Amino acid sequence: MTETTTPTPLSGLRVLDLATLFAGPLAATMLGDFGAEVIKVEHPAKPDPSRGHGPSKDGVGLWWKLLGRNKRAITLDLSKPGGRDTLLRLAATADVIIENFRPGTLEKWDLGWAELSAANPRLVLARVTAFGQFGPYAHRPGFGTLAEAMSGFAAITGEPDAPPTLPPFGLADSIAGLATAYAVMTALAARDRTGEGQVVDMAIIEPILTALGPQPLWVDHPPPGGRPVTPHPLTWLYVPGDRPPIVAKALAAGADVVVVDLEDAVAPDRKDYARAATAELLSDPQLGVHVRVNALDTPWAADDLRTLAPLPGVSGLRLPKVTSPEEVVAVAEKARDLPLYALLETALGIERAFAIAAAHSSVHGIALGEADLRADLGVREDSGLDWSRSRVIVAARAAGLAPPPQSVHPDIRDLEGLAASCAHGRALGFLGRAAIHPRQLPVIESAFLPTNEEIEEAETIVKAAMREEGAQALPDGRFIDAAVVAAAQRTLALARRT
Template sequence: MTPHPLTWLYVPGDRPSVVAKALAAGADVVVVDLEDAVAPDRKEYARAATAELLSEPRPDVHVRVNALDTPWAADDLRTLAPLPGLSGLRLPKVTSAKEVTAVAEQTGGLPLYALLETALGVERAFAIASAHPAVHGIALGEADLRADLGVREDAGLDWSRSRVVVAARAAGLAPPAQSVHPDIRDLDALAVSCAHGRALGFLGRAAIHPRQLPVIESAFLPTGREIEEAETIVKAAVAEEGAQALADGRFVDAAVVAAARRTLSLVRRT
């Protein structure tokens, strides 16, 4: 997987031709969805098609399995977890650390990403994030969370967003990716939403259409000015052989240097 994935493209598992297109769309991670995007009478077909896809090694393909309390989840895990083409599992509607631990014990250390989509899941964000070494990330499922909370305005989700960002950091995980932006036509609104998410501490975003990918990547990549400032800070720290250095008249401590290094780590080299 790329060191810092910025784009996570969801694609329905029961549409192999669409999955094939998604694999060539340029997303950092393709997420084959067996849950919300697949009707109940198509679950078994979607699982079988996904198993065929993952029967050989592939870079950066995840699967969102069905919720753990559904009749399909056990077969999803048993069938897909051993396959060589699977890089990670996304677990929807997680509400407890116990659920994640149980999956981790079944799947032999496969990277797990817990999706928090209810008030209870958000309240237990840190416990879930730190439940097991196999947990590589947490994120919100905002459509379900919005319904659970009865939130009408987007700002009503900001506390939950910050809660997940803090929990991920406290657990030593990468910053979470933002939830999907459902309007695939309004790319300007997507860009504004991404800028807001970045300000809250998110890194990258899930997408539901390839046309959203360039907007998301542009929003989360550092700007030229940010790169220049980060390079100045790191060079000053190195020159002083420590974190306490002066860069352009500003005092730079270890935390500032670490942030600058994180910024430079996001630069996409060609």
């Protein structure tokens, strides 16, 4: 009896897999599962990192056993003339090439679409990158972890009071691999009709956005449960409460938080007018601004709280010159569970920073008021406040609060000095900054957003943590543990603002 073999759906199809790690190689693996001949092309000295990624059995990485199945492997240095010529000869016999080099890399080696399609007009070239071949982010590096953060997936995953939570496996890469295989088959179907190949431009972030459906819109329309989808504020724009036209301009300036100031920015003889004007403004529930009330030991403070705390347009109260936890508790009991932010502006407030930060569940943050603190301490040099700054930062973190924003830079014309001061504040541990003019906002945001290098480092740390639990060392010798991983996750969550 002769055994017969039923032809597989993709038998006779040749695929060149030039990609590394997950999304691109997974697409090639799936084509191989249905009978395509897949030739894995690796660099002679730098093979696909998935060979050594994660756990292994009998000396073979399990991820490689998954992604390398149904493939024959060869090595080529595509940056050298010999490797280029060999690939062009292979391309002439192939149906599909899958690659995930950074945009422009194949072109630099004279292996772009122009050269490949000239060698084989029926070729389908699938290009898998973080953000696609075109657009403002095209040349930014990125992996699936960043896509999971920027898409909003991490923000809506986990407990409401916990940090954004990443999946314990390569979710975005896997979805992108599935989408790439589907797009390749679509391009091949088009080739059957036209006789011509084409480029498949696959951005890893796009398929996961599709899978999330309308959920990214929850930034504007919060979901009924789960984590709130709001990025951490970086800019807090203060505006005088007795100048409604200026308040209106501030609301359109693009700050993360607008703070209507009834205290330092308003003269004593205009306090009542400022309160009334602010109350009229904040009857609108769509506004969601913060209000800095007058100091709690002044006669205006009780009127501020009684008038403004019930209004639907108030989303937070900033309490100046707080010196004790009892002051915070007294406000919390009157303020309908509004988020409270205590401003520490005296030596006594600094000494009691942790007790104030932990005084009540309504306390969402603490911060310094540096002008009054400077006067209280008699400090002339800016560096004289660094100990107090560090004390507040540590107290906030010890109480489980977000890192505090830096105090205002008073010279609105000195943008260079503002940038330098922000860099110093960021190094101390501040996150974001108060501003008193819209022109300060882009400088502050730029200073506190993570750089591309910091994003890459954070992705490396998070991916390493996904491979195995507990403390471990990266290939370059750096030691990472749970605290380092948590910091990397915060960096990726912050990066999705961009």
